[in-house]
Amino acid sequence: MRNLLQKLADRLHAIEDRLTVQMQIATAAAVTSVLLVGALAGGAAFVSYRNTASLVNSSLATVASSTSGRLDRFMAERQQEMNLFSQLQPLQKLWRDDPVELRRSLEQLQSTFSDLAWIGFADVNGKVVAATGGLLEGASVAARPWFKEGLQRLAIGDVHEAVLLASLLAQRENGEPYRFVDLAFPVKDSSGKLLGVLGGHLNWDWASQLITDVEANDGDTDTRLSIIDKNGVVLVGPDKGTTRYSGEQLANILKKRKGAFSEISGDQRMLTAFYVGMGHREYQGLNWIVTASQPTGIALAAAISSAEIILGIGAVTALIGLGLAVAISRRIARPIIALTTEADRIGRASGPTMLARQSGSVEVVQLTRALRSLLRRIGFAEERTREAELRATENALQFKDDLVKLQKMADTDYLTGLMNRRAFLAVADDTAEFCRRYKRGMATLMIDIDHFKKINDTHGHAAGDDAIKGVADIIGQSIRTTDKAARFGGEEFVVLLREIDQETAMLLAERIRSSIEQTTISHGETSIPATVSIGVAINAESDRDVQDMIERADQGLYVAKKTGRNRTFLMAASEGREARAA
The missing domain is CATH 1.20.5 (Single alpha-helices involved in coiled-coils or other helix-helix interfaces)
Incomplete structure (x- = not known):
């Protein structure tokens, strides 16, 4: 990652070198203008979009909540009516003694509340004693869930298709089966003795009509409502009869009770708000989920339009800023260009100017x-x-001795007293030629102080100089008088070993590394630990000159650095050739 950033920085500097001051100023001003205006326009568009989405979600939530409330209030009223009917004192004798009159009373109740498709009374054994229209009279409903629950308590069943009544009721025009919500109430005499169960089948068409009425008054917003049971099955709405929600999503909806989210329906993205019915008064509710959905394209049309306008204004503003940046940069760069032209003229003129x-x-x-x-x-x-x-x-003759001293100074590194690169390479070339001619062994050590930048950053450059001098002293004390050491630059040193084999060269390199590791360099009152990495190369017949051996030692140093530092690595001649070929 660091190398990539460095390459990008080098590339940027190369581009800068090819741009005029005017172009750089114009580019910087234009980029700044575009970024600021773009950020402002984008932020404004985002806020507008988010606020509109929040308003739409709030509106959909209100529709879902009010529709759910109407459902619950309707069910609460039907529950209360049937419950009151089951407790009417004048009907006490009819429950047991007069089925005909009881049927007439039930039919009067049905005519008052037309949404009740069937009302009947069954005795404690499940036999229907009286029912509206005489339907199912004499039949047993003992196995029906509504009857079983009605023997124990007031019970309301969820939406289901007709079973016993399917063949008795007239077929509907649209061919769909009847669906009911069951109501069941235990009937007791004045002493509290259970006489039977009053049951009613509430036609589910009233809920469908309610949804149709709400959708018809949505203000052309294409709001789509659905009623979904607690199992996630659609009771009313698009894809009726299918499972719309399940698993964790359904559990979250039932847990939160109300909220909003975005979903995909068919090939459209929808904004959907939901509300789970909580009942009304004595009616406990059946956890019906009412959803109100709108296509995102319709719901957020105003927000998208506003965002496009804001972004358009931002683009125009950015173009104006770009034009101003070019004009201003031309004005600023004019005297600099004039200075450059004058400087070029002076450089070409002869004599004082x-x-x-x-x-x-x-x-x-x-x-x-x-x-x-x-x-x-x-x-x-x-x-x-x-x-x-x-x-x-x-005074040329007078300065002859001084020139000799200067020559020595030119061959010596000022900080460490070791040879410098130029002097070392001259000696190394002669030594390499001698060893090649007489088949003698020689070696090169490339030494680099580990984490030298950290020493400079932590203790200062003066401490770094002390570290370089300390390492140089140890190197000078560790080699023979026939060997040569030089500072190649920065924290890097090179050592030339004459008349030596591979094993001895490695022992000497390891002795230098170990001595430096065990020595603490002092800078004032501060002690600075230091380690080095060393690359070792032995001369080979394939070496074209001493530079090949130095390069191979440098490759060994690179390996030592990459494999943990504070170590010595021998770079074989074959590996060096492969690296050079690559």
């Missing part, structure tokens, strides 16, 4: 002053240089 004054910003004025001052100093320096050249020519 001066930079023209430029203005446009404080920085440009200051830069002009600094460059003019620099040109004056350069002119003065040129005069002094000519004088110095004359004096140097006159």
Whole structure:
């Protein structure tokens, strides 16, 4: 990941080097404008969309809640009516003694409440004594769930298709079977003795009509309502008779009782609000789930339109900002371009010259002053240089000894006193040629201080210099007088070992590594632990020059670093050739 980021940064710098100041300023201003305007427009569009979705969900929740309330109130009223009828004192004698008159009373009740498709009274043995229209009189309903529950308590059954009444009722025009909600009430005499069960089959068409009425008044919002039982089966609505919800989703709906979510219905995404009926007064409810759904495209049409308008305004604003950025960048870059042209002219002219004054910003004025001052100093320096050249020519012999000292200084690393890279490579070339000619063994050690950047970052660059000097001292003390050590740059060292075999070279490399690991470098009152990784290479007949061996040692150092640091790794000649070929 770090390498990828570095490559991206290098690529960005390369692009920057090919862009003018004007283009960079214009690009930066334009990108900033586009990002800010885009973020503002996108945020506004998102807030508008979210608020509209919240309003739609709230509206759908209200529809689902009110529809569920109407269902519960209707069922509560039918329950109360049937319960009152079962307790009427004038009917006490009719329950046991007068089936004909009881039938007439039941039919009067049915004519008052037309949604009751059938009302009947069965004795304690389950035999229907009297019923509206005489239907099922004499038949046994002892096996029916509503009768069994009605013997014990007031009972309301969930929606189901007609069974016993299917062949007795007239066939419906649409061909669909009758579906009922069962009502059952225990009938007792004045002493509390159970006489039988008053049962009623409430025609489910009233619920379908209720849903139709609500959908017809949705204000052209294409609201779709459904009634779903506690098992997730659709009782009224699209896909009636199918299981719409199940498992964990159904359990969550029944647990939350009300809420809203997004779902896929067919090929449309819908916003759906739900409300689970909680009953009304004495009616305990059957956990019917009422859902109100709208297609997302219709429900959020206004929000989408608003978002598009906001984004359009943002795009226009960004284009205007881009134009202003180009104009402003041209104005800012003009004096810088003029300075560049003047500087190029001065570089091509001969003899003393001066930079023209430029203005446009404080920085440009200051830069002009600094460059003019620099040109004056350069002119003065040129005069002094000519004088110095004359004096140097006159005193060449006098400085012969100094030149020798300077040569030595040029061959020595100023910080460690070891050889520098240039001097080392010259010696290494001669040694490699000698060993190749006389078939002698030699080795190269490439040494690098582990985590050197951490030492600099933690203790400072002065401590880093102390660490470099300390490691250099240990290397110098560990090698023979015939061997050569150099600082190659930074925290990296190279050692040339003459007249040596592979085993001895590895022992010497390990001794250097161990000595450094066991030595604590002091910087003032601070003790700095340090370790090194070492790559080892032995000369081979395939080496073209000493650079091949140094490169192989460097590859060994890389392996040592990658495999844990603070270790020594020998890079064989064959592995070095494969790496070089790759």
